Amino acid sequence: MEQSLPVYILSGFLGSGKTTLLQRLLDHWNHQGLRPAVIMNELGEVNLDGLLVEQSVPMAEMLGGCICCTSRGDLSTELTTLVKKESPDVVIIEATGAANPLEIVDAVTETSLYQQVELKGLITVVDTAHLLELYRSQQGATYRLMQEQIRCASVLILNKTDRIQAAEIAEISEVLRKWNAYAEILPAVRCELEPEALLGSVGAVHMEDRPEGGEHMEGGAEGVMHASHDHVMAYTHYFQNPVNSEEFERFVKELPRDVYRAKGIVTFTDTSSRFLFQYAYREADFMRITPQGEVPDVAVFIGEHFSSGELRRELLRLERRLLTRPAAVKRSL
Numbered sequence: 001m002e003q004s005l006p007v008y009i010l011s012g013f014l015g016s017g018k019t020t021l022l023q024r025l026l027d028h029w030n031h032q033g034l035r036p037a038v039i040m041n042e043l044g045e046v047n048l049d050g051l052l053v054e055q056s057v058p059m060a061e062m063l064g065g066c067i068c069c070t071s072r073g074d075l076s077t078e079l080t081t082l083v084k085k086e087s088p089d090v091v092i093i094e095a096t097g098a099a100n101p102l103e104i105v106d107a108v109t110e111t112s113l114y115q116q117v118e119l120k121g122l123i124t125v126v127d128t129a130h131l132l133e134l135y136r137s138q139q140g141a142t143y144r145l146m147q148e149q150i151r152c153a154s155v156l157i158l159n160k161t162d163r164i165q166a167a168e169i170a171e172i173s174e175v176l177r178k179w180n181a182y183a184e185i186l187p188a189v190r191c192e193l194e195p196e197a198l199l200g201s202v203g204a205v206h207m208e209d210r211p212e213g214g215e216h217m218e219g220g221a222e223g224v225m226h227a228s229h230d231h232v233m234a235y236t237h238y239f240q241n242p243v244n245s246e247e248f249e250r251f252v253k254e255l256p257r258d259v260y261r262a263k264g265i266v267t268f269t270d271t272s273s274r275f276l277f278q279y280a281y282r283e284a285d286f287m288r289i290t291p292q293g294e295v296p297d298v299a300v301f302i303g304e305h306f307s308s309g310e311l312r313r314e315l316l317r318l319e320r321r322l323l324t325r326p327a328a329v330k331r332s333l
């Protein structure tokens with residue numbers, strides 16, 4: 001009998017390190033002479049993460065929303081089309097950081113009813129510093145969403161351990177163990193793990209562990225899946241002009257706390273190359289980039305209840321597209 005095509009789901013809250021891990025796994029499979037393919041889902045209208053993946057890797061993009069909210073059939077169709085068109089050896093699905101992965105698990109298992117695909121596992125990447133802060137305050141929709149992503153993982157990567165104290169790794173590992181008794185917990189910085197060891201640790205997805213009852217489950221499972229990230233919003237800004245690098249860096253540094261993830265491509269007035277910027281849980285990173293093909297200058301901001309109008313105004317001001325109100329004209333009669 002023909003072998004089934006292995007499929008992995010990559011889950012984890014916004015900015016936790018999913019794309020960082022995706023790059024490592026793709027490199028690993030390429031080195032092994034395998035042909036990996038990717039399905040990438042983004043909340044924003046543009047796929048900035050896709051720019052970080054080698055162009056030779058076949059990729060299906062699902063943009064402008066979360067797969068777990070669109071019809072389950074959409075993902076099944078994308079997966080089926082990708083498999084038929086590209087004949088990959090392995091497929092990896094990167095969910096948006098706001099997704100409840102169980103809906104994606106359902107879509108993949110549904111596809112396996114008529115395609116020879118096999119869900120190998122669900123890898124959840126955790127931003128340890130972010131989770132620790134939310135665990136200590138014990139509240140918020142983001143905290144509950146992180147819990148759901150952790151509960152259904154078949155392996156857990158405790159990423160960004162460089163941002164916490166060594167003793168806190170043990171503290172947070174204990175919490176994860178309570179939420180998920182099955183998954184192996186792998187501490188890491190920048191998801192630097194031996195790919196073979198990581199893939200070897202991927203266990204089965206425990207569907208019976210769907211959370212039940214509790215404050216975030218009222219209204220039935222369907223309502224909850226979606227209610228779990230109803231609070232998340234995205235604003236996409238297309239630049240028409242370059243901006244000053246220092247002013248832009250300051251703007252990123254001073255983003256409101258309710259914006260927890262931002263990324264984009266910008267051209268600066270005072271540098272020769274374009275930059276890809278990343279902002280996740282109050283940490284910013286700028287990287288020189290020369291995108292292939294036509295890529296606009298664009299930035300995506302993701303968070304909760306923030307004022308997109310204010311961000312837009314500030315960005316227009318940096319672009320010098322917003323004229324400051326003229327001072328009142330004094331007339332001397």
Ligand SMILES: Nc1nc2c(ncn2[C@@H]2O[C@H](COP(=O)(O)OP(=O)(O)OP(=O)(O)O)[C@@H](O)[C@H]2O)c(=O)[nH]1
Pocket residue numbers: 012013014015016017018019020021049096097159160161162163188189190191261278279280283284285
């Ligand atoms: N300090 C620190 N930064 C990290 C680590 N891993 C990743 N990052 C940075 O965190 C930012 C987000 O990483 P990504 O891999 O893009 O995160 P993601 O989960 O794919 O983000 P979304 O797709 O927006 O949900 C980037 O600037 C990374 O360089 C880590 O272990 N420590």
